[in-house]
Structures are given as C-alpha cells and as structure tokens.
Amino acid sequence: MPIKLSRQIRRIKPSPTLAISAKATQMKKEGINVVNFGVGEPDFNTPDYIKKAAFKAIDENFTRYTPTPGIPELKQAICDKLLRENNLQYKPNEIVVSAGAKAAIAFALRAVCDSHDQVIIQVPYWVSYPYQVELAEAEPVYLETKIDNNFKIEPDKLEALIKDNPRAKAIILNTPGNPTGTVYTRSELEAIAAVCLKYELVIISDEIYEKLVYDGSEHVSIASLSEEIKANTIVINGFSKAYAMTGWRLGYLAAPAEVASAIARIQGHIDSNANSISQKAGIAALQEDDGSLEKMRKEFEKRKSFLREELLKTPEVKCSNPDGAFYMMADISAYLKNNNKGITCSEQLCTYLLENFRVDLVQGSVFGSDDYVRFSYANSMENLAEGAKRFKEGMLSLRS
Numbered sequence: 001m002p003i004k005l006s007r008q009i010r011r012i013k014p015s016p017t018l019a020i021s022a023k024a025t026q027m028k029k030e031g032i033n034v035v036n037f038g039v040g041e042p043d044f045n046t047p048d049y050i051k052k053a054a055f056k057a058i059d060e061n062f063t064r065y066t067p068t069p070g071i072p073e074l075k076q077a078i079c080d081k082l083l084r085e086n087n088l089q090y091k092p093n094e095i096v097v098s099a100g101a102k103a104a105i106a107f108a109l110r111a112v113c114d115s116h117d118q119v120i121i122q123v124p125y126w127v128s129y130p131y132q133v134e135l136a137e138a139e140p141v142y143l144e145t146k147i148d149n150n151f152k153i154e155p156d157k158l159e160a161l162i163k164d165n166p167r168a169k170a171i172i173l174n175t176p177g178n179p180t181g182t183v184y185t186r187s188e189l190e191a192i193a194a195v196c197l198k199y200e201l202v203i204i205s206d207e208i209y210e211k212l213v214y215d216g217s218e219h220v221s222i223a224s225l226s227e228e229i230k231a232n233t234i235v236i237n238g239f240s241k242a243y244a245m246t247g248w249r250l251g252y253l254a255a256p257a258e259v260a261s262a263i264a265r266i267q268g269h270i271d272s273n274a275n276s277i278s279q280k281a282g283i284a285a286l287q288e289d290d291g292s293l294e295k296m297r298k299e300f301e302k303r304k305s306f307l308r309e310e311l312l313k314t315p316e317v318k319c320s321n322p323d324g325a326f327y328m329m330a331d332i333s334a335y336l337k338n339n340n341k342g343i344t345c346s347e348q349l350c351t352y353l354l355e356n357f358r359v360d361l362v363q364g365s366v367f368g369s370d371d372y373v374r375f376s377y378a379n380s381m382e383n384l385a386e387g388a389k390r391f392k393e394g395m396l397s398l399r400s
C-alpha cells in the first residue's frame with residue numbers, strides 16, 4: 001500500500017525554480033554554452049582564513065555534538081559582531097546558532113505562530129517564505145510592492161493590510177532583499193517599525209545579505225532602532241552570502257532570551273545543533289578579516305552597475321536599481337502583453353529564452369510577481385555581458 005502523504009506536505013510544491021534550472025543543467029551537460037543568471041550563491045570561494053579554522057577543528061577532533069544553541073565562543077563572537085556592526089546589544093543566551101539562516105527562520109516561525117495566525121510577506125518575496133509560513137501552520141498574507149518604488153513596503157499600505165487581516169501576528173522583513181536587492185533606509189525602517197509596534201506585529205528581520213550593500217548605502221537592522229522594537233524582533237543572519245559559505249550551513253538568530261530559548265527547544269528536537277566544524281569556522285569568519293569580503297563586495301558593486309546598464313539597452317524592459325544582495329528584477333510585462341510567440345507568463349518566457357537563446361533566468365512567478373524575471377549577478381563580467389546580449393536578442397525576437 002503506498003504511503004499517503006500528509007495534507008500539509010501536499011500543499012508544499014517542489015521548488016518552482018527547479019524545472020527550468022534542471023533543463024539548463026541538462027543543456028550544459030550536453031555541452032551547450034548557457035549563461036546562468038539563476039545563481040543564488042556567491043561565485044567566490046570561502047576565504048582561506050575561514051577554511052584553516054575548519055581544518056584545525058577537524059585535526060583537534062572537534063567533531064561531536066555541541067550545545068543546541070551553539071558553542072559559547074561562537075555565540076560570544078556573534079554578540080560582539082552585533083554590537084560592533086549593528087549597534088545591537090545581545091547576551092549569549094539570546095543567540096541561537098543554526099544550520100543556515102533558513103533553519104533559523106523556519107524555527108522562529110514555529111516558535112511564534114499558532115495555526116490561526118497570519119504572517120505578512122512582501123511581494124516579490126524570497127521563494128521559501130510562503131512555504132516556511134505554511135509549514136509553521138500559519139497563513140501567508142501578501143503585501144504588494146512596485147518597481148517604481150524600488151519594491152519598498154509603504155507604511156500606509158502595511159497598515160491597511162493589517163486592518164484587513166486582524167490575525168496578522170508577524171511580518172518577515174528582508175533587507176537587503178532577495179529577489180529585489182532592495183535596501184531599506186533608517187527612516188523607512190522607522191516608519192515600518194512604528195506600524196509594527198502599533199499592531200504588535202513580531203518582526204522577523206532577515207538580514208542575510210547585510211554585507212552586500214553598494215554605492216554608499218548602509219545596512220540598518222530594524223532591531224537597532226529602539227529597545228521597544230528590539231524586544232519585538234527576531235534578527236536572522238548567517239554566513240552563506242557574506243562569507244561565501246553556502247555549503248557550510250551556518251546561520252544564527254538573535255531574539256529576547258525567552259524566544260531564543262523556545263527556538264532552541266524546537267531546534268534541539270529537529271536537528272540538534274549546527275555542524276561543529278562550521279561553528280569553529282564561523283568564529284574565524286567573525287573575528288578575522290583578510291580583505292576578501294570587501295573584495296567580493298566591490299566586485300558585486302561593479303557587476304551590478306554594469307548589468308543594469310546592459311539590461312536597459314533592451315527596449316521596454318524596466319530594471320530595478322538595487323542597493324544590495326546580488327539580484328536585480330527586470331519588468332518584462334510589455335513583452336508578456338504583446339509578443340509574436342503567444343507567451344503569456346514569465347515561466348514561458350524564461351523557457352523560451354533558455355531554449356532559444358541559452359540564457360537561464362528565474363521567472364518572477366516564483367517570487368509572486370509574474371511581470372518580472374530575476375537576474376543574479378553572481379557571475380563573471382564576461383558572462384554578464386554575453387548573457388545580457390542574449391537576453392536582448394531574445395526579447396527583440398518576440399516583437400512583432
């Protein structure tokens with residue numbers, strides 16, 4: 001008799017980016033040169049000083065279970081970092097180290113949400129947020145944002161949405177954002193925080209891209225705005241993007257002690273602790289610096305400006321001007337409304353561009369915004385130039 005899956009899991013679809021990226025991988029295997037704009041991780045290696053700390057941990061047999069919320073030295077290093085870089089004062093018992101920021105968000109949602117609760121997510125959103133909310137048995141509620149406003153949440157729209165959805169318990173805020181690259185300024189965060197406090201919304205602040213900000217913009221953690229806001233916020237961060245450590249699976253959160261302790265209880269029963277070796281590497285990442293982070297950041301900054309200029313050469317494509325992360329959204333709605341191939345959605349457009357112009361993009365529908373496609377610039381300048389050229393050719397081929 002086949003195993004019948006739970007109702008909850010039947011609602012969770014496989015990652016929608018998979019079909020197109022599987023096709024792109026297959027094409028590459030067949031020797032076809034595909035330019036990949038779909039990458040969700042830095043195209044740099046983990047810096048050597050971090051790798052050395054991991055080798056040392058293995059040599060010293062630091063290979064056993066650790067305390068569930070993380071080893072004390074790492075938790076202290078995280079507290080020091082939060083104070084130094086984010087003006088946030090946390091104690092080690094307010095930190096939980098997890099196997100990636102993804103796990104931290106998932107456990108935070110479970111700790112905060114009851115089954116009738118709603119969680120506000122801005123659109124376009126990072127693909128996992130809605131599913132993570134659903135896995136916590138809560139209900140996602142969507143707040144639309146627009147390219148003309150750099151995909152920023154407008155406080156009055158947030159307030160109106162909360163009024164319409166009185167079960168809203170939390171909001172996920174992501175700055176710098178994926179897929180938009182949006183970085184909120186201090187005053188924008190103050191306005192959002194005021195609404196959250198008024199309606200007692202818990203803020204889950206995903207700051208995983210904090211190190212990747214460009215053109216003089218600054219990352220501000222919403223929790224640093226006041227003690228009152230900090231008491232209402234769970235700060236999420238990790239090592240994947242800033243230190244090119246996606247495979248190490250290391251993230252963390254900071255929250256009021258009771259909340260952190262509840263989250264640690266959940267983690268303790270699901271995956272115990274983050275990898276012991278990665279935790280030692282994480283200490284080195286936070287305490288040392290060989291200049292590679294700034295080198296990566298500068299390279300991304302250069303690529304962003306270059307790619308944007310190239311994409312704007314395609315007529316009728318609007319392009320966001322992000323200040324952070326390594327993503328850019330392009331508005332392709334003019335082509336969806338009018339093209340000679342009968343294409344009606346971003347997924348069909350991405351499939352067409354991949355099959356005919358060998359360029360791999362992520363369709364906006366997976367981020368809740370079908371009018372867009374997402375470009376990642378975690379790729380060499382040479383590939384970005386070639387990819388933008390192919391994109392333009394592909395788009396022009398759709399014009400009647």
Ligand SMILES: Cc1ncc(COP(=O)(O)O)c(C=O)c1O
Pocket residue numbers: 040099100101102103126174177178206208237238239240246250251
């Ligand atoms: C917005 C956002 N949050 C969290 C994560 C997860 O990061 P981690 O590798 O630490 O689990 C990602 C990864 O793509 C992301 O884009």
